[in-house]
Amino acid sequence: DTGVSQDPRHKITKRGQNVTFRCDPISEHNRLYWYRQTLGQGPEFLTYFQNEAQLEKSRLLSDRFSAERPKGSFSTLEIQRTEQGDSAMYLCASSSPLGQGELSGNTIYFGEGSWLTVV
Amino acid sequence: AQKITQTQPGMFVQEKEAVTLDCTYDTSDPSYGLFWYKQPSSGEMIFLIYQGSYDQQNATEGRYSLNFQKARKSANLVISASQLGDSAMYFCALREGPQGGSEKLVFGKGTKLTVNP
Numbered sequence: 272d273t274g275v276s277q278d279p280r281h282k283i284t285k286r287g288q289n290v291t292f293r294c295d296p297i298s299e300h301n302r303l304y305w306y307r308q309t310l311g312q313g314p315e316f317l318t319y320f321q322n323e324a325q326l327e328k329s330r331l332l333s334d335r336f337s338a339e340r341p342k343g344s345f346s347t348l349e350i351q352r353t354e355q356g357d358s359a360m361y362l363c364a365s366s367s368p369l370g371q372g373e374l375s376g377n378t379i380y381f382g383e384g385s386w387l388t389v390v
Numbered sequence: 391a392q393k394i395t396q397t398q399p400g401m402f403v404q405e406k407e408a409v410t411l412d413c414t415y416d417t418s419d420p421s422y423g424l425f426w427y428k429q430p431s432s433g434e435m436i437f438l439i440y441q442g443s444y445d446q447q448n449a450t451e452g453r454y455s456l457n458f459q460k461a462r463k464s465a466n467l468v469i470s471a472s473q474l475g476d477s478a479m480y481f482c483a484l485r486e487g488p489q490g491g492s493e494k495l496v497f498g499k500g501t502k503l504t505v506n507p
Contacts, residue, residue, distance in 0.1 A: 304495075381436075
């Protein structure tokens with residue numbers, strides 16, 4: 272399978288615990304994104320990497336959230352001191368670099384998501 | 391103002407018929423892209439079709455086509471010959487161009503499509 276893969280697919284944790292999700296993008300993609308999706312809503316942008324550099328962060332990404340992409344390949348999203356409001360699906364996506372003069376055309380491919388339930 | 395509006399929370403269609411899912415958008419960026427994704431109950435976001443703001447023709451991908459009306463800022467998805475497997479949530483998303491300074495997709499709230507046999 273050469274798509275975006277995420278691990279774990281499901282995680283149940285107690286409030287206050289830390290959790291970490293991993294994302295492996297499509298191998299030739301240098302752009303990597305994290306989104307969060309709650310029930311009945313569309314995905315909301317959290318953060319974006321180009322190679323190992325974190326270039327954009329949403330205000331949704333509180334101090335308890337940290338994302339890394341140390342070698343420009345896989346990425347981790349850690350949530351510290353989880354709260355019940357963190358229960359959601361966390362989606363990772365990747366895309367290839369935009370060519371010179373190219374506009375917004377690069378398709379963004381998503382993984383199957385990691386479901387988090389905080390009890 | 392919301393950047394993406396999907397006004398149909400749910401739609402029903404008979405198998406083998408065509409269905410149109412509505413999407414309107416709001417941007418002042420001259421360069422942007424519009425995406426449609428399908429999300430079955432398993433959760434994966436499946437890319438369906440893309441339309442660039444400067445594309446002269448409406449995008450088509452198999453049974454999917456995009457009715458792009460730039461002046462009206464609408465980008466409706468048309469699914470022809472519906473199949474039972476098309477039952478899912480469908481999301482419209484906007485990506486503003488490099489000049490907008492952001493790489494993110496902004497999603498609508500989605501439309502739940504149910505295909506009846």
